[in-house]
Amino acid sequence: MARIDLVDLAHSYLVGDDLPPQAYALKPVSMTWRQGGAYALLGPSGCGKTTLLNIISGIVTPSRGKILFDGQDVTELSTRDRNIAQVFQFPVIYDTMTVRENLAFPLKNRGVPKADIAKRVAEIADLLDLTPNLNRKATRLTADAKQKISLGRGLVRSDVAAILFDEPLTVIDPHLKWELRSKLKALHRALDLTMIYVTHDQTEALTFADTVVVMHDGRVVQSGTPEELFERPAHTFVGYFIGSPGMNIVPAEVKGREALVAGHRVPLARSYDKLPSGKIEIGVRPEFVHLTAKAPGLMTGRVERIDDLGRIRFASVRVGDVKFAARVPDGFSPSGDEAALRFEPSRIHVYADSEIVEGSSLEQVA
Numbered sequence: 001m002a003r004i005d006l007v008d009l010a011h012s013y014l015v016g017d018d019l020p021p022q023a024y025a026l027k028p029v030s031m032t033w034r035q036g037g038a039y040a041l042l043g044p045s046g047c048g049k050t051t052l053l054n055i056i057s058g059i060v061t062p063s064r065g066k067i068l069f070d071g072q073d074v075t076e077l078s079t080r081d082r083n084i085a086q087v088f089q090f091p092v093i094y095d096t097m098t099v100r101e102n103l104a105f106p107l108k109n110r111g112v113p114k115a116d117i118a119k120r121v122a123e124i125a126d127l128l129d130l131t132p133n134l135n136r137k138a139t140r141l142t143a144d145a146k147q148k149i150s151l152g153r154g155l156v157r158s159d160v161a162a163i164l165f166d167e168p169l170t171v172i173d174p175h176l177k178w179e180l181r182s183k184l185k186a187l188h189r190a191l192d193l194t195m196i197y198v199t200h201d202q203t204e205a206l207t208f209a210d211t212v213v214v215m216h217d218g219r220v221v222q223s224g225t226p227e228e229l230f231e232r233p234a235h236t237f238v239g240y241f242i243g244s245p246g247m248n249i250v251p252a253e254v255k256g257r258e259a260l261v262a263g264h265r266v267p268l269a270r271s272y273d274k275l276p277s278g279k280i281e282i283g284v285r286p287e288f289v290h291l292t293a294k295a296p297g298l299m300t301g302r303v304e305r306i307d308d309l310g311r312i313r314f315a316s317v318r319v320g321d322v323k324f325a326a327r328v329p330d331g332f333s334p335s336g337d338e339a340a341l342r343f344e345p346s347r348i349h350v351y352a353d354s355e356i357v358e359g360s361s362l363e364q365v366a
């Protein structure tokens with residue numbers, strides 16, 4: 001297991017000096033991945049996840065910067081020399097071998113003593129519910145079981161610096177996905193290994209990881225716990241990408257402790273006296289905007305739709321040119337097609353050119 005440091009790392013698939021920023025599939029990033037941490041690398045297709053993963057594993061050499069494992073520079077080392085285990089989207093196993101032989105292979109390859117191999121294979125097979133299949137040829141198994149073997153082959157070595165998973169549940173049947181996701185989380189706790197899990201699926205990322213690293217357009221825009229990403233998105237993309245529905249992000253004029261949104265005044269819990277120049281927006285999650293009866297001083301809008309998500313209802317409300325998703329309190333139904341919105345001031349964030357702006361709290365102002 002290792003701590004992994006990325007030091008001013010960047011990568012472009014184009015060669016040349018003075019490349020423009022948009023030529024970089026990975027824009028400059030410096031960050032540390034804790035030893036023994038469970039990380040998810042989350043973002044939409046094409047945002048640079050695989051590029052970053054391949055740089056960590058040694059498949060791609062970065063055009064700039066360094067990568068350190070426990071302080072040692074491994075930028076020029078091969079995957080094998082970095083001691084990394086990888087699990088890919090599709091099963092990588094030997095069909096002609098039994099499940100036991102497949103699981104034992106990475107250990108045999110590294111000259112691990114026979115008794116230790118038997119013990120570790122039994123342990124991993126048990127964790128993945130593969131014990132009843134140990135003596136069966138892999139070729140006879142379902143796609144799900146084959147991918148479980150792939151996971152097992154990734155997890156079987158206890159001496160690896162890190163295990164990298166690249167969308168490992170793609171081929172898994174939907175009803176088994178949830179089970180395997182929880183299993184991977186339990187495996188992380190049991191095995192105490194550094195794991196990095198690449199996905200474009202927020203549910204997979206949020207259930208697996210202690211720390212979620214969100215990428216957008218080649219940039220790491222935030223790295224934090226699932227709670228931090230929900231409570232305080234550092235970038236509007238995080239607000240929009242995480243959560244269902246995503247965060248309301250609307251243009252605003254912000255002055256002191258007030259935002260002007262679609263011609264209405266919205267009180268803020270923090271004060272913003274020196275805003276950077278750029279496009280100013282406020283962001284507030286639908287969970288903290290409450291649909292309520294019209295009343296003086298409250299923003300009124302047209303209720304276009306109410307979606308019942310089972311335990312919770314969200315309304316889509318139009319105020320002038322702006323649209324909000326708002327929570328519909330239990331037992332409330334709007335009388336007519338208009339209703340008011342009540343915002344929780346402490347849950348409203350201010351963004352300048354998509355980046356969060358720190359306001360000062362009342363105590364700081366006093």
Ligand SMILES: Nc1ncnc2c1ncn2[C@@H]1O[C@H](COP(=O)(O)OP(=O)(O)OP(=O)(O)O)[C@@H](O)[C@H]1O
Nearest residue numbers: 013014025043044045046047048049050051052200
């Ligand atoms: N070998 C390559 N040569 C040139 N461009 C590449 C190469 N691999 C990726 N890219 C480009 O780099 C950018 C980032 O791609 P990358 O595969 O890292 O994203 P991703 O987030 O993993 O997406 P996906 O989930 O679709 O794999 C994309 O614009 C992609 O077209």
